[in-house]
Amino acid sequence: MTFQIQAIDVGYLNLQGAANVFLIEGPAGFALVESGTATTWPELVSQLEQRGVHPTQIMDLLLTHIHLDHAGAAGHFAAGDSRVWVHSFGVPHLIDPAKLIASSRRVHGEMYERFYGDLWPTPESQALAVVDGQSISAAGLEFHAIETPGHARHHHAWLLTHEDQRHVFVGDALGIAVPNSDFISIPTPPPEFDPLAWKHSLQCLRDAAPTHLWLTHGGLQSSNATDALRFIDRVQARLQEECDVLNKLCGAILASGARESSAYEHALKKAIQEYKNCLHAKAAAADVSAQHVDQFLGEYFLRMNLQGALRHASTRA
Numbered sequence: 001m002t003f004q005i006q007a008i009d010v011g012y013l014n015l016q017g018a019a020n021v022f023l024i025e026g027p028a029g030f031a032l033v034e035s036g037t038a039t040t041w042p043e044l045v046s047q048l049e050q051r052g053v054h055p056t057q058i059m060d061l062l063l064t065h066i067h068l069d070h071a072g073a074a075g076h077f078a079a080g081d082s083r084v085w086v087h088s089f090g091v092p093h094l095i096d097p098a099k100l101i102a103s104s105r106r107v108h109g110e111m112y113e114r115f116y117g118d119l120w121p122t123p124e125s126q127a128l129a130v131v132d133g134q135s136i137s138a139a140g141l142e143f144h145a146i147e148t149p150g151h152a153r154h155h156h157a158w159l160l161t162h163e164d165q166r167h168v169f170v171g172d173a174l175g176i177a178v179p180n181s182d183f184i185s186i187p188t189p190p191p192e193f194d195p196l197a198w199k200h201s202l203q204c205l206r207d208a209a210p211t212h213l214w215l216t217h218g219g220l221q222s223s224n225a226t227d228a229l230r231f232i233d234r235v236q237a238r239l240q241e242e243c244d245v246l247n248k249l250c251g252a253i254l255a256s257g258a259r260e261s262s263a264y265e266h267a268l269k270k271a272i273q274e275y276k277n278c279l280h281a282k283a284a285a286a287d288v289s290a291q292h293v294d295q296f297l298g299e300y301f302l303r304m305n306l307q308g309a310l311r312h313a314s315t316r317a
């Protein structure tokens with residue numbers, strides 16, 4: 001049972017290296033992990049066609065979670081008859097994307113229209129619920145779902161094994177590998193960021209004994225077991241660093257006053273500046289170019305992470 005995996009850069013945020021989908025050719029056809037956004041759909045179609053694949057040949061679309069950079073074009077594939085496999089919590093949002101669109105508009109603000117576009121609904125009969133530990137057959141291969149909450153509660157990594165190779169498509173569970181650097185950025189968006197669950201998920205990924213780690217944001221990061229475990233260790237260290245910084249900043253914001261009061265807004269602004277100084281210094285030390293710092297760790301990213309950490313802190317309070 002042989003297969004071929006190709007990472008396709010969909011040009012998310014109009015940037016090179018910002019997001020991939022993974023085309024898998026198996027003995028019974030094609031499967032795809034992640035869909036890209038609705039706005040990257042034309043680019044993805046053209047990239048698939050360059051490989052001799054028409055989107056309607058993708059019989060199975062496997063999603064790691066329903067954030068729009070991963071699932072935004074799910075409905076486009078469903079319109080061509082693909083089955084869409086997603087965490088059970090994600091199913092209702094694919095069938096009726098109104099809530100998901102509203103929540104993404106809240107998180108992404110003016111970025112939404114430019115980079116996300118509207119989801120097409122996925123017909124109920126094609127939105128297939130996946131639970132932890134479930135195996136599904138796609139392209140004549142078996143994919144095993146590993147529930148990996150933390151970045152989002154409804155998150156799965158997908159494991160594909162072949163002889164001594166264990167490929168894991170990790171979605172956002174191992175963060176973002178910033179292009180041309182050694183820097184791993186940790187996205188902590190609202191409303192489901194949960195650091196404890198995330199640490200547990202890292203252990204689940206270690207237990208899966210991966211050899212090949214495929215990051216949606218960063219592509220292939222390892223091709224043997226030693227490097228894979230080393231990469232997960234690095235993510236764990238970065239997650240801890242990020243949580244320490246965000247906890248401290250959130251503490252100051254939450255102690256400043258009521259939400260939306262001027263004291264709160266002032267504390268939030270100050271926290272974003274502090275977070276920026278801290279994260280950008282770390283990125284520069286890891287050889288991230290000034291351009292990539294702007295593009296991958298800009299104000300929009302900082303704000304999203306702080307909002308996610310604040311949301312988590314307030315649900316615990």
Ligand SMILES: [Zn+2]
Pocket residue numbers: 065067151152172
């Ligand atoms: Zn995500």
